[in-house]
Amino acid sequence: MQTDAARRCSSCYGSGEIGTESGPADCPDCGGSGQLPSPDTLIEWRARDIERAYASRGDATTMDVRWLIAELRRARGALTEIVALAQDASDGDPITMRIRGIASNALGYLETTAQVPSA
Numbered sequence: 001m002q003t004d005a006a007r008r009c010s011s012c013y014g015s016g017e018i019g020t021e022s023g024p025a026d027c028p029d030c031g032g033s034g035q036l037p038s039p040d041t042l043i044e045w046r047a048r049d050i051e052r053a054y055a056s057r058g059d060a061t062t063m064d065v066r067w068l069i070a071e072l073r074r075a076r077g078a079l080t081e082i083v084a085l086a087q088d089a090s091d092g093d094p095i096t097m098r099i100r101g102i103a104s105n106a107l108g109y110l111e112t113t114a115q116v117p118s119a
């Protein structure tokens with residue numbers, strides 16, 4: 001998982017506030033916490049923004065976007081299960097650690113406790 005330093009919001013430099021014409025306000029990117037949410041949360045927020053942007057169109061592209069986002073969620077769910085299973089099964093086996101590392105990288109997690117051994 002990511003460290004606090006890696007998750008620090010670059011929009012507000014970790015302060016949680018941004019300057020506006022009417023004074024300081026909560027940073028819209030981190031919600032005022034100064035820390036960015038997990039990659040899962042950021043991707044889900046982006047997917048919802050895209051769904052919302054296309055929802056009113058109701059054309060073939062909207063159906064394609066819905067299908068693609070459903071596939072994205074299904075694939076990320078499977079990768080999350082693979083990471084969890086590899087973590088449960090890991091007893092230092094290099095193949096299990098490599099599977100976990102590959103799935104973690106695909107999900108956008110930074111591995112700080114397990115290194116991905118080279119093939």
Ligand SMILES: [Zn+2]
Nearest residue numbers: 009012027030
């Ligand atoms: Zn921020």
